[in-house]
Amino acid sequence: MTFANLLPTSFVSRLVLCCLILRGISLAAFAEESAGERLPLWPGFAPDGSGKSTNEPAFLTFYPSAKPKGAAVIICPGGGYGGLVTGPEGSGIARWLNGHGIAGIVLEYRLPHGRSKVPLLDAQQAIRVVRSKADRWHIDPHHVGIIGFSAGGHLASTAATHFDTGIKDASSEAFAGQSSRPDFAILVYPVISMGEKGHAGSRFNLLGSNPSPSELTFFSSEMQVTSNTPPTFLAHAVDDKVVSIDNSRLFYQSLLSHGVHGKFLELPSGDHGLNGYHGPMWDAWQRDSIVWLTEEGFLGTRR
Numbered sequence: 001m002t003f004a005n006l007l008p009t010s011f012v013s014r015l016v017l018c019c020l021i022l023r024g025i026s027l028a029a030f031a032e033e034s035a036g037e038r039l040p041l042w043p044g045f046a047p048d049g050s051g052k053s054t055n056e057p058a059f060l061t062f063y064p065s066a067k068p069k070g071a072a073v074i075i076c077p078g079g080g081y082g083g084l085v086t087g088p089e090g091s092g093i094a095r096w097l098n099g100h101g102i103a104g105i106v107l108e109y110r111l112p113h114g115r116s117k118v119p120l121l122d123a124q125q126a127i128r129v130v131r132s133k134a135d136r137w138h139i140d141p142h143h144v145g146i147i148g149f150s151a152g153g154h155l156a157s158t159a160a161t162h163f164d165t166g167i168k169d170a171s172s173e174a175f176a177g178q179s180s181r182p183d184f185a186i187l188v189y190p191v192i193s194m195g196e197k198g199h200a201g202s203r204f205n206l207l208g209s210n211p212s213p214s215e216l217t218f219f220s221s222e223m224q225v226t227s228n229t230p231p232t233f234l235a236h237a238v239d240d241k242v243v244s245i246d247n248s249r250l251f252y253q254s255l256l257s258h259g260v261h262g263k264f265l266e267l268p269s270g271d272h273g274l275n276g277y278h279g280p281m282w283d284a285w286q287r288d289s290i291v292w293l294t295e296e297g298f299l300g301t302r303r
Helices: 011-022 087-098 118-132 151-161 200-207 213-218 246-257 280-295
Strands: 037-040 059-063 070-076 103-108 139-149 185-188 232-237 262-267
Touching (some): 070 087, 070 118, 087 103, 103 118, 118 139, 139 151, 151 185, 151 200, 246 262, 262 280
Parallel strands (some): 070 103, 070 139, 139 185, 185 232, 232 262
Antiparallel strands (some): 059 103
């Protein structure tokens, strides 16, 4: 993962931040000054995927758009499932979305630490919560998408392939009755597969050293696409040496084979992080994804 843009000029500060990154601590405290509504993702104890619960926090930060009843996108920062790059792949993305009339919601999801389904549970919960707040946040509940980068792209892809329609008899929590299916997905240099084409570090942090065949299959998103998978935009550099472009190719081919709308932007250069989150390759996926969202009808007000 590229962290160059996050580091200050002081050598000591650089060293401190690098140590934090290596220890898997969230970079949220070092992100740009945020301007938005920050709230806990879970109202109380959160499930850990094994029938137990935890009081470990996860957060949503809502960056509103000036455009009423527009689209909203939940943002999943990368970090190899060992940390969260919440600056350039979080608040920075929210502000870019705001510039196009789209509300941005940064998801500070819980890290796995031996609990493989915890990030997915948080992503599903985020989609439900955003839909439940559609009136308050002045967004269209039918235009709620998800975007992810690197391992955050893997999380976004699992949310796009594992979802439900909500708990219809839920009475005490409004969000529980909401669907967890995103209306669209944007995956930027994503980890997709848990197989040999995937990213070893993300696989280890998510599934441990000895994952079962069923876990590898469940979390290999290219194997989980169905005709109900939402439309998806992918962007990946051909020279990515951290996460092979074959990840995006596998997912895109699976979309096509199931008749799902999609677009795949193969970028000629940029490596992982696309030259440190700036320059022609970074600009290209942002420009083309907005064009794609417009063509797919997600940026118009629903009537």
